[in-house]
Amino acid sequence: MPNLASSDALKALTDWWLDMGVEVDSARIDALMREMKASEPVLKPVKADTKGAPKAAPRRTRGPTDWVAEATRAAAACDSMDALKAAIEAFDGCPLKATCEHTVVYDGVVGADLMVIGEGPGADEDRRGLPFVGKAGQLLDRMLAAIGRSRTENTFITNVNYWRPAGNRNPDAEELDVCRPFVDRMVELGKPKLIIATGGVPAKALLGSDDGIMKLRGTEYTFTTPGGASIPLIPILHPAYLLRRPQDKSRAWRDLLLIEKRLTELG
Numbered sequence: 001m002p003n004l005a006s007s008d009a010l011k012a013l014t015d016w017w018l019d020m021g022v023e024v025d026s027a028r029i030d031a032l033m034r035e036m037k038a039s040e041p042v043l044k045p046v047k048a049d050t051k052g053a054p055k056a057a058p059r060r061t062r063g064p065t066d067w068v069a070e071a072t073r074a075a076a077a078c079d080s081m082d083a084l085k086a087a088i089e090a091f092d093g094c095p096l097k098a099t100c101e102h103t104v105v106y107d108g109v110v111g112a113d114l115m116v117i118g119e120g121p122g123a124d125e126d127r128r129g130l131p132f133v134g135k136a137g138q139l140l141d142r143m144l145a146a147i148g149r150s151r152t153e154n155t156f157i158t159n160v161n162y163w164r165p166a167g168n169r170n171p172d173a174e175e176l177d178v179c180r181p182f183v184d185r186m187v188e189l190g191k192p193k194l195i196i197a198t199g200g201v202p203a204k205a206l207l208g209s210d211d212g213i214m215k216l217r218g219t220e221y222t223f224t225t226p227g228g229a230s231i232p233l234i235p236i237l238h239p240a241y242l243l244r245r246p247q248d249k250s251r252a253w254r255d256l257l258l259i260e261k262r263l264t265e266l267g
């Protein structure tokens with residue numbers, strides 16, 4: 001049973017149960033939420049500070065430049081998450097940048113102990129310039145809320161690719177390779193205690209594995225950056241997949257409980 005910190009978490013949990021087809025005693029839950037609301041402090045949302053990030057002009061970039069080396073150099077020069085965001089937005093080494101509207105870097109609380117890393121922006125994210133804000137993102141928010149987590153309070157959210165591939169295909173190996181130095185640096189600067197990789201693309205890329213997500217999910221691995229940071233990483237099913245296959249939500253729920261338990265243990 002998760003440790004429910006607030007009535008929001010309780011609501012998210014019961015919504016999640018309803019999604020999974022589990023019957024809940026709504027009258028009892030409503031009464032419990034009223035009791036919890038009455039005794040809760042008012043929390044102010046924490047805003048990610050994105051001041052000072054230059055707006056990069058999208059342009060196609062091909063040629064002799066070693067873009068992975070460029071990304072490695074640019075990422076290493078960043079000493080703050082703001083600087084890293086600006087460096088990613090200014091980076092012209094990924095051809096996907098030419099066909100999308102926004103560079104989508106991160107959302108949530110810088111320095112949070114939980115970092116969620118997804119695959120990359122879709123159409124909604126590209127339009128708004130923020131990760132996980134479409135339907136899958138809304139489900140991700142509900143999944144996180146069920147274990148007392150949110151991007152406004154205690155969770156940082158990013159992706160292994162910052163530019164939407166036209167037609168919503170998966171990012172290819174080259175596209176992931178040029179983003180990787182930035183992802184590594186983001187982990188080093190954010191210092192999360194635990195990383196969640198949502199879906200097969202980030203799980204395989206971050207772990208260097210050829211195994212599918214069904215094999216990788218629900219197990220703890222160690223993610224190591226070139227700078228020497230070693231962080232526990234747990235892959236879960238992607239929320240977009242869960243929207244298509246709600247019958248697999250019980251698996252995702254088990255994985256979330258493991259994540260909650262590990263976060264408690266990691267302090």
Ligand code: URA
Pocket residue numbers: 118119120121122125130131132133134136137159198240
């Ligand atoms: N899916 C992802 O993996 N990331 C997003 O930001 C949105 C959808």
